[in-house]
Amino acid sequence: MDDVDKFTCPCCSYIVKILMVQNKNTILKNIRFHGRGGQGMKTASRIVGTASFIGGYFAQDFPVYGAERRGAPIIAFTRLSDNPILERGIIVNPDINIIADETLLKDSAANVLQGTWDGTITFVNTHYTASHVKDTYQVSGKIAVVDITDIALKIINKPVLSSVAAASACKLTGIISRDYLQEAVIKELTDINLKKEVIDKNVQAALTCFDNTPSISSPDLKFSEEENENKVVQLEYADARVGSARVYESGNTIMKKTGNWRFFKPVIDHDRCSRCRACFVHCPHSCISLDESGYPHIDYDNCKGCFTCMDECPKKVITKEREVRAW
Numbered sequence: 001m002d003d004v005d006k007f008t009c010p011c012c013s014y015i016v017k018i019l020m021v022q023n024k025n026t027i028l029k030n031i032r033f034h035g036r037g038g039q040g041m042k043t044a045s046r047i048v049g050t051a052s053f054i055g056g057y058f059a060q061d062f063p064v065y066g067a068e069r070r071g072a073p074i075i076a077f078t079r080l081s082d083n084p085i086l087e088r089g090i091i092v093n094p095d096i097n098i099i100a101d102e103t104l105l106k107d108s109a110a111n112v113l114q115g116t117w118d119g120t121i122t123f124v125n126t127h128y129t130a131s132h133v134k135d136t137y138q139v140s141g142k143i144a145v146v147d148i149t150d151i152a153l154k155i156i157n158k159p160v161l162s163s164v165a166a167a168s169a170c171k172l173t174g175i176i177s178r179d180y181l182q183e184a185v186i187k188e189l190t191d192i193n194l195k196k197e198v199i200d201k202n203v204q205a206a207l208t209c210f211d212n213t214p215s216i217s218s219p220d221l222k223f224s225e226e227e228n229e230n231k232v233v234q235l236e237y238a239d240a241r242v243g244s245a246r247v248y249e250s251g252n253t254i255m256k257k258t259g260n261w262r263f264f265k266p267v268i269d270h271d272r273c274s275r276c277r278a279c280f281v282h283c284p285h286s287c288i289s290l291d292e293s294g295y296p297h298i299d300y301d302n303c304k305g306c307f308t309c310m311d312e313c314p315k316k317v318i319t320k321e322r323e324v325r326a327w
C-alpha cells in the first residue's frame with residue numbers, strides 16, 4: 001500500500017510530499033562493520049553488498065571515515081533487502097554488528113556496541129570464547145566469535161580482514177550463500193587490481209571463515225509492522241559545537257593512549273641486544289626509552305606498531321608478535 005506524507009525541507013522550508021512505500025514482510029538486514037584503518041572494513045562491506053546483489057537482493061554499502069589514518073576506528077555499513085531500500089544514512093540499530101578488532105570493545109570513543117539490542121547478532125574477531133566476550137562487555141543479543149585474524153594470517157599471510165569479515169557477515173545473514181560470497185570476493189578484489197594469486201588466497205580464507213562462522217537464526221524484527229516501512233526520515237541538525245571535536249584542556253596529547261592502534265607489537269630480545277640505540281633514535285613516536293644500563297624499553301601504551309624500530313635494528317633482535325593486549 002502506498003501513502004503520501006508531508007515533510008518540511010530544513011534548507012528552504014518548502015513543504016515536500018513524500019511517497020511512503022510500505023513493503024510488508026520485507027527482508028531487511030542492517031549490517032554494521034567496526035574496524036581500524038587498514039583492516040579492510042570498507043571492502044568487507046562492499047563484498048557483502050556485491051554478494052547480496054549477485055544473490056538477487058537490493059543492496060547498499062558505504063563507509064564513514066573520521067580522521068583517515070592507519071589504526072583509526074572506522075565504520076562501514078551494508079543494507080540488503082528483497083525490496084528497494086529507500087532508507088539512507090548510517091545504521092544506528094544493527095541486526096548484525098561485526099567487530100573486526102577486539103581492542104575496539106575497550107575503546108569508549110569507538111562505542112562499537114552503541115545501538116545494539118536484543119535481536120542484534122554481534123560478531124567479534126577474537127580467540128576468546130563467546131561467553132567470555134559476552135560477559136566481559138555485557139553484549140546484548142546473540143554473539144558469535146571466530147579468530148578471523150588467525151585465518152587471514154595462516155592463508156593470506158597478512159592481517160587484512162576484508163574477505164574474512166565479509167564471509168562471517170554473509171554467513172550470519174542466513175541468506176547469502178558460499179557461492180555468492182566467492183563470486184563477490186573475486187569481483188571486488190579484481191576491481192582493485194589484486195593479483196590472481198592473492199585473490200585465490202582471499203577466496204580460500206573467506207570460505208574457511210564462512211564455514212567456521214556459526215549459523216545463528218535471524219533475530220526477530222525490532223520494529224513493529226507500522227515502523228518496518230521504507231520511508232524518508234527527517235534528520236535533526238545539531239549545532240556545530242555539538243558535532244565538532246572538542247579540546248577540553250591544552251597539552252593533553254600525553255593522556256591519549258595510542259597503543260590500541262596496533263595489530264602487532266614489537267618485542268625486544270634483550271639477551272641479544274647490543275645497546276646500539278638505533279631503535280631509540282629512530283622511533284618516530286618517542287616510545288622507546290633507555291634504562292640505566294642502556295637497554296631499550298618500549299612504552300606499549302603509546303607504541304603504534306609502525307615497526308620502524310624492527311627495520312632499523314642492526315642486530316635483528318626485535319620481533320613481531322600479534323597484539324591481544326585489550327584482554
Ligand code: SF4
Pocket residue numbers: 266282283284285286287288298302303304305306307308309310
Ligand atoms: S613499532 Fe614504531 S612506535 Fe612502536 S616502538 Fe617501534 S618504532 Fe616506536
Ligand code: SF4
Pocket residue numbers: 268272273274275276277278279280296312313314315316317318
Ligand atoms: S636497535 Fe636493536 S640492538 Fe640496537 S638497541 Fe635497539 S634493540 Fe638493541
